[in-house]
Amino acid sequence: MSTYRFSHTDAVHAGRDDFRSIGAHAPPIDLSSTYPVGDPDTATASLDALCEGQAQAAEPVYARLHNPTVARWEQALARAENAEAAVAFGSGMAALTAALLSLPTDRRHVVAVRPVYGTSDHLLASGLLGQQVSWTTPDRIADQLRADTGLVIIETPANPTLALIDIEAVVRQAGEIPVLVDSTFATPVLQRPLELGAAMVMHSATKFLGGHGDVMAGVIACNEARARGLRQVRIATGALLHPWAAFLLHRSMPTLRLRVERAQATALKLAERLARHPAVAQVHYPGLSGQDPMGLIGRQMDGPGSVLAFEVHGGHESATGLLGTLKLITPAVSLGSVDSLIQHPAGLTHRVMDEDARRQGGISPGLLRLSTGLEEPEDLWADLEAALDRIASRRERAA
Numbered sequence: 001m002s003t004y005r006f007s008h009t010d011a012v013h014a015g016r017d018d019f020r021s022i023g024a025h026a027p028p029i030d031l032s033s034t035y036p037v038g039d040p041d042t043a044t045a046s047l048d049a050l051c052e053g054q055a056q057a058a059e060p061v062y063a064r065l066h067n068p069t070v071a072r073w074e075q076a077l078a079r080a081e082n083a084e085a086a087v088a089f090g091s092g093m094a095a096l097t098a099a100l101l102s103l104p105t106d107r108r109h110v111v112a113v114r115p116v117y118g119t120s121d122h123l124l125a126s127g128l129l130g131q132q133v134s135w136t137t138p139d140r141i142a143d144q145l146r147a148d149t150g151l152v153i154i155e156t157p158a159n160p161t162l163a164l165i166d167i168e169a170v171v172r173q174a175g176e177i178p179v180l181v182d183s184t185f186a187t188p189v190l191q192r193p194l195e196l197g198a199a200m201v202m203h204s205a206t207k208f209l210g211g212h213g214d215v216m217a218g219v220i221a222c223n224e225a226r227a228r229g230l231r232q233v234r235i236a237t238g239a240l241l242h243p244w245a246a247f248l249l250h251r252s253m254p255t256l257r258l259r260v261e262r263a264q265a266t267a268l269k270l271a272e273r274l275a276r277h278p279a280v281a282q283v284h285y286p287g288l289s290g291q292d293p294m295g296l297i298g299r300q301m302d303g304p305g306s307v308l309a310f311e312v313h314g315g316h317e318s319a320t321g322l323l324g325t326l327k328l329i330t331p332a333v334s335l336g337s338v339d340s341l342i343q344h345p346a347g348l349t350h351r352v353m354d355e356d357a358r359r360q361g362g363i364s365p366g367l368l369r370l371s372t373g374l375e376e377p378e379d380l381w382a383d384l385e386a387a388l389d390r391i392a393s394r395r396e397r398a399a
């Protein structure tokens, strides 16, 4: 594991290199859809450069080609991942779409490990973008590689089971095939896949990077050559990040580490208590003893994060019943917000998968996924405990 860390200093200052020269203290929001052309030949050269995928040119020309507010946040995110570049999109799914569309046309076969985020699973399995997918397990990746394989996709920690995958071991098996890691759950605070050999790291920035439940975005960090391919796709498909969203994301950067570390400390407390509650059959959280058999925390991750999943006794009925009883924790999809969110993967985020795939991915009817926010841990536990006590006593009465 490398010694690079996304420091608090980086978090505060990244992407702000030009502030003194432009006399700004907060990121300026540039809402221009077009830009006045100065010298026409310079504008033409700028257009050519941007359409070839360069990060910037003498003139921005048109907002689909370049936006300075978005570019600043991309620089900040690249710093966080210790990457050459980052390319931002209007959502996590738009980012994954661009990664798939940027593959050479004769390399559209993808090897992927389940479980992944439900819609990522759907996008891959549906072949919507003309790609083929082979699903496999982390130890069988090498067996699935073909002459036309263009990408290996993994998600770690996985949604919603929190299973961890050894990124370095996957990269070794993939050989020269690029590996994309969806690192949404870990954030660059806890995991930097590029340093472990991954070619691309993807985030649904809607989650921790935005962090306040008020922005949708996606991003891929990678080397400059790949970033050019992604920018070309972004220009051609128009899967842009709006500058207002980029402003919010940039505003969230200085507190990213504080939020992730605080929420993680709370998740650990709740996971331990959930594991002891009689209404809970099982807790999935890599921070619990015995749940990180490969020893990846400390080697690959700086901590287990702040998303956990737990199975309640009584399956679907108990799980959905619990959601209805909570008063503080919001029953909602998404994660990584300042407030705690809980949801039922089988009925919501992973509903789009077919049932066999769900079962194969360990997504049972009684499974709930909890993303801890920044509230007082004791208040969160009181809310959970009251709801779980109700399940336990109802089951006792029924028995």
Ligand SMILES: *Cc1c(COP(=O)(O)O)cnc(C)c1O
Pocket (backbone or CB within 6 Å): 091, 092, 093, 094, 117, 119, 120, 155, 159, 182, 184, 185, 204, 205, 206, 207, 216, 217, 218
């Ligand atoms: C939410 C999520 C996505 C999809 O991102 P959107 O911003 O909703 O498009 C992809 N991967 C993971 C792990 C997610 O949690």
